[in-house]
Amino acid sequence: MNINQTIRHGLVQRAASDKLHLLPEGVFAGLLVSIAFYLGVSSIYLPENLGAFIQQTCVLLFFGVVVSVQRLYQHHRWVKIGRCLLFLGFISLLYNALAALAFNNVPWVSDGLLYGYDRFLRLDVIHTRIAPAITQFLWQTECLSLAYAAFIPYLTISVFLYGAHRDTQLSELFLLSVALLYAFGFLGYLFVPAHGPVIHLAEQITTPINGGFFHSLVTTSVDQAGGPHGAFPSIHVGAAVFLCLFDFRHGSRTRAWLYLPLVLLIALATVLLRYHYVIDLLAGVLIAVAAMFVAERWTAKQRR
Amino acid sequence: MKYSIAKKLFGMTLNGFYSNVSANGLDKLPGNQPVLFIANHCNAFIDPLLLASCLNRKVTFTAKNTLAKNPLLKLIMKSFSVELFSRRMDRAEGATGNAFNAAALSRLQNKLQDKGAVFIFPEGQSHNDDVLRDFKPGAAKLALSYAQSRTSLDGDSDLLIVPLALDYSDKSVFRSSARIQIGIPLSLRAWLDDYPGTDAKTLTKQFKTMVEDTLTTQKQLLRKATLSVLPPVLASTFGSTFRCWEKRIIGAPLGVLGWILNAVPFAITSILVRLLSTDHDHPASAAVVVSPPVFILAHAIQLLAIGFFGSIFLVLMYLLMLVPGTLFGLSVFDSLFNVDPANSDMRLSCG
Numbered sequence: 001m002n003i004n005q006t007i008r009h010g011l012v013q014r015a016a017s018d019k020l021h022l023l024p025e026g027v028f029a030g031l032l033v034s035i036a037f038y039l040g041v042s043s044i045y046l047p048e049n050l051g052a053f054i055q056q057t058c059v060l061l062f063f064g065v066v067v068s069v070q071r072l073y074q075h076h077r078w079v080k081i082g083r084c085l086l087f088l089g090f091i092s093l094l095y096n097a098l099a100a101l102a103f104n105n106v107p108w109v110s111d112g113l114l115y116g117y118d119r120f121l122r123l124d125v126i127h128t129r130i131a132p133a134i135t136q137f138l139w140q141t142e143c144l145s146l147a148y149a150a151f152i153p154y155l156t157i158s159v160f161l162y163g164a165h166r167d168t169q170l171s172e173l174f175l176l177s178v179a180l181l182y183a184f185g186f187l188g189y190l191f192v193p194a195h196g197p198v199i200h201l202a203e204q205i206t207t208p209i210n211g212g213f214f215h216s217l218v219t220t221s222v223d224q225a226g227g228p229h230g231a232f233p234s235i236h237v238g239a240a241v242f243l244c245l246f247d248f249r250h251g252s253r254t255r256a257w258l259y260l261p262l263v264l265l266i267a268l269a270t271v272l273l274r275y276h277y278v279i280d281l282l283a284g285v286l287i288a289v290a291a292m293f294v295a296e297r298w299t300a301k302q303r304r
Numbered sequence: 305m306k307y308s309i310a311k312k313l314f315g316m317t318l319n320g321f322y323s324n325v326s327a328n329g330l331d332k333l334p335g336n337q338p339v340l341f342i343a344n345h346c347n348a349f350i351d352p353l354l355l356a357s358c359l360n361r362k363v364t365f366t367a368k369n370t371l372a373k374n375p376l377l378k379l380i381m382k383s384f385s386v387e388l389f390s391r392r393m394d395r396a397e398g399a400t401g402n403a404f405n406a407a408a409l410s411r412l413q414n415k416l417q418d419k420g421a422v423f424i425f426p427e428g429q430s431h432n433d434d435v436l437r438d439f440k441p442g443a444a445k446l447a448l449s450y451a452q453s454r455t456s457l458d459g460d461s462d463l464l465i466v467p468l469a470l471d472y473s474d475k476s477v478f479r480s481s482a483r484i485q486i487g488i489p490l491s492l493r494a495w496l497d498d499y500p501g502t503d504a505k506t507l508t509k510q511f512k513t514m515v516e517d518t519l520t521t522q523k524q525l526l527r528k529a530t531l532s533v534l535p536p537v538l539a540s541t542f543g544s545t546f547r548c549w550e551k552r553i554i555g556a557p558l559g560v561l562g563w564i565l566n567a568v569p570f571a572i573t574s575i576l577v578r579l580l581s582t583d584h585d586h587p588a589s590a591a592v593v594v595s596p597p598v599f600i601l602a603h604a605i606q607l608l609a610i611g612f613f614g615s616i617f618l619v620l621m622y623l624l625m626l627v628p629g630t631l632f633g634l635s636v637f638d639s640l641f642n643v644d645p646a647n648s649d650m651r652l653s654c655g
Contacts, residue, residue: 130616133616134615134616134617137615137617140615140617143617143621157546157550161543161546161547164543165543166543252547254551254555255547255550255551257627257628257631257632258550258551258554258555258558258628258632259554260627260628261558261624261625261628264624265624268620
């Protein structure tokens, strides 16, 4: 073998080991197929779902096309960036779509059940006393709203940092964990639909939230995403905890310590701003740990 | 206080005082065998803490019994199950005599019989000299009496004598570095096979040679590490550059907040350390001993004050920011003053 052949051979070997495994995309595809199937079957007795079924099928087809292109050009540098954009795009799309889907098709609303769990754990005092006491002050509400809003850049930065990482195995593990977390979370949105304390306890807690710019930014974003929905589980908290946990286990401990105050503030903000029950936070942490656990086992199996 | 809790608490304060606490050669340590650690003694109370914080295994330390007069030291030594010995030079200070030492030696022997680990400073006292002082025969006597008490030293019963070299870049300076070098262990069975009928004097000379060799090895390794430091590699990926600036943009304000939160307990600790230190090897020991109660009390008072004059929200924010703020406060200090060029991922400098 001459020198050029050796270099080419080496590149091919490296390319083979950097092969993209599509497990993360598979998880999302599974979720999209399940939603499309559900809509397809339910449109038989609920004709108003036909439009949503067609829309969901188009989304699935588009997803399939993008993933196929990704697979074809997997050794190109932009594929990893594209993958991250795809993930963030679908997370946003599904989050917005699931609001109407859940409340229109599932015959129950779970706010009463979730608040019941908080009362059982004697944590309802957080909603009835502590949250109103804290959110009556402008600067405190603004701090919490800023933390709540900061979740989006935190998620985005982390998805690009790890999803487009030069270590393909690390990026696969990260994206698979994120996909699983959101899949578990969205299943919760679908089958345990809830609006959150901001709607359910609106008559009980009459103290208004005294907010400013950041709080109105948060409320506007929530309204544009279909209004308060998806209380259970708290993917806000689950994803934030997952990102910090991932930093501790596989990334940089420095980065984990850097963002730990933000993660804890996000957890506080979700409850004090009345978007979640405390039980939602516990469920969020659980799905974060479960997603990490399953993803690690799957990727280890893949490597063998 | 349990050993594990005391080890974690004082390990934290040790890692707070020194920027880089490291141990080299941990792979040489045995798993389930009696071990006698011997080391040079140059930094009073810090030396045993340094070993305790680097090892997973529980170690029984030895100390002079006049230290028990200090109630705080007595509590700490009780937590670490320290065996106290009476030194001849302390007899004027009211130290008791040979019967006391015999009882302590017997307890140490029992620890070795139970496959425990014992740590002795054969020099007998902490000092600032550049060379080792004469070794006392106590460690050798312990090893030989252990050998006599066993019918055989086969397998797990063999006593390993492990020499350690303890080194500090500048032992009394805040955020300098502390290192342990673990030397080549000596098997007591192998020694007795080669030198049957050996006495304590000969074994003591061997112990001194072992510690000297370990100190030499440590110096050579340090010199090699210093000479082989390459110029900083430029950040080669967008990711690493981004992470570096992330560390600076978020870490620096967190660090400043950490300084503010810890300013009062740090100032109190500094004043107490200056008052309590009468020798070059006292500041670090004083800092490590005094800082836990001072910091805990100061933060408790600060929290109460914030809760009383401020709000519960401020208390929550204080609690959330305390640990990360303290960590990044130390990181900001390291970056600004560059006290020791030790490699630490927490530092805010890139590369």
